[in-house]
Amino acid sequence: MSADGKTGLQLRSLIKKNGELEISLVSLPIPEPAADEVVVRVEASPINPSDLGLLIGAADMTTAKLSGAKESPVITARVPEAGMKAMAGRLDESMAVGNEGAGVVIKSGSSDAAKALMGKTVAMIGGAMYSQYRCLKVNECLPLPAGTTPAEGASCFVNPLTALGMTETMRREGHKALVHTAAASNLGQMLNKICLKDGIGLVNIVRSPQQADILRKIGAKHIVDSTAPAFMDDLTNALVETGATLAFDAIGGGKLAGQILTCMEVAINKTAKVYSRYGSSVHKQVYIYGGLDLRPTELNRAFGMAWGVGGWLLFPFLQKIGPVEGARLRQRVVDELKTTFASHYTQVVSLQEALQLSHVAVYAKRATGEKYLINPNKG
């Protein structure tokens, strides 16, 4: 809060027509809540991969430069020519960032529901969470149980609901087990806990022995390393053991999605009785929900004709399952917030610190094992 107690800072991302990205902090009046609204002092908001898309867009962060005063740093970086086409819709528009967060309600509107939240710690979703103060509707707040800190509740939505969305999609589309890539991520660890608890077979694909260790320590049963020479055989064996015919892929680019489908087909055909020139009739699906590898997806189609690859996003999934099912999933997250859905952060930074080049260099890499939490009100 500012000295006069009337304004707060908000992080903004702007991509200019000339191809320059500018990340800065702006000072805004603390809003007055309407009857059904509250103002939350935001104390924790994660930097998820899904936030980076808006925060840095297509910019090349190796070109990042810092300017501005210590209290109001400004990051600038170049967006390569090839990346500008995808930025067309947001050019010259200063955008607030931060999908989710948690904090304490410091002002409430006149409705009873709003008043009831005064002083409570709540989790929030809806964007612009990299702000010191966030005004939002009562029904956009999820009150957290007593004894829960904002840091514990900061990641209530994106990762937990994405992980639950994966097992829920598995059930709805008739699969019996799952494959997950970039599996040592925060999300991947969460998915392991869900699958262990719910008795779901999960094949974890990682990209290093270190990542395999992370998962082994939390009890993951099937771990295969895509950098190992025996990767295709290891994956096939894990698919035979689990019967997984659905994968969620955070990598996106390169051959991985196709390799998964190929190994699924081989695994299915190990029990096939007759030759079919169209391959097995069992449907094999890969949903791409991230783009850690920005290269094109390359499918060699050596996996018959019963297959699909497609995009998958949390919000369309929640729309599809409807509010009742959505509420059931959210309740499970709150109930298991300190166990199954606990998030781990390697850094807690203020808004100003989030704009230091040394930090930008780390979180812009989207590296597994590095997870930032912004506390906009960190002193």
Added chain:
Amino acid sequence: MSADGKTGLQLRSLIKKNGELEISLVSLPIPEPAADEVVVRVEASPINPSDLGLLIGAADMTTAKLSGAKESPVITARVPEAGMKAMAGRLDESMAVGNEGAGVVIKSGSSDAAKALMGKTVAMIGGAMYSQYRCLKVNECLPLPAGTTPAEGASCFVNPLTALGMTETMRREGHKALVHTAAASNLGQMLNKICLKDGIGLVNIVRSPQQADILRKIGAKHIVDSTAPAFMDDLTNALVETGATLAFDAIGGGKLAGQILTCMEVAINKTAKVYSRYGSSVHKQVYIYGGLDLRPTELNRAFGMAWGVGGWLLFPFLQKIGPVEGARLRQRVVDELKTTFASHYTQVVSLQEALQLSHVAVYAKRATGEKYLINPNKG
């Protein structure tokens, strides 16, 4: 029929463990039909792209050699090492070929239904149609209206039902118009006739000005040439005009499927009101139903997150819609056999002629505009 009237020829395809493809003719006794069966003298059976998969498999037909007597020619060719993996399920197994055909019932079983077909011209599906005589169940025969020749009825199933399957899939999955690639094919021309008759927007993608001419002559409204410099712009414009968000792709390999999705996304965003970093929320789908280009499918994912690419095959589609709907589609084919669903052949060959190198070289190319019909009883 053989001199003694007791045997008939059947075409066989064999891929040996040593990597040699052998296509030959075998002599088989004319079968005795069971009570609910008939024996059909096959007089017409097309060589569809879907037949070539079984007939020549992964063999490199530029290595084809002819041996054997004039009446019993034998074709041999090499299967490249890289292609052998996909052939594993059929090695050293002599396979009959030919998905569909038509002919005259010359023998019937004892049931009334079988007897009723005696002397009738029927269309058939079920494989092994490159045979002089084919024994099959009454319910696998589709009696053709009086005045229909076997040649007219030979392609009643694969192309007509595939084309109808495309418009039916469009309706069932909530799209309003279609894109089709390799659009000047027999199937593509049929699809144009269906779409013109049913008032469905159809964007035809062809690979040459000559193919565009073929379609222009039959009244196609939207034709874009993927070899033209303005291809992406032309395709986008046609997508804006039609609102097509579903494509059926016979090419499979290379960038085409991804280009279609990219242009769909651009077309949709021309009317978008707000920026979404995940792209439009309108689902865009490409179904790959053929593999004219055997290279990997390359998707640059510059089309948001609401997309899917997958395999599509006629028989799983028919299973999904069930027998009642399937019968409705078949009835439409019979009703419009000489108009909407008329097929055109550039060559009619005997079984022996089908094994001549000059013919093999043509049909193995899968070239648009070349369509073979085998008449196993051609004198």
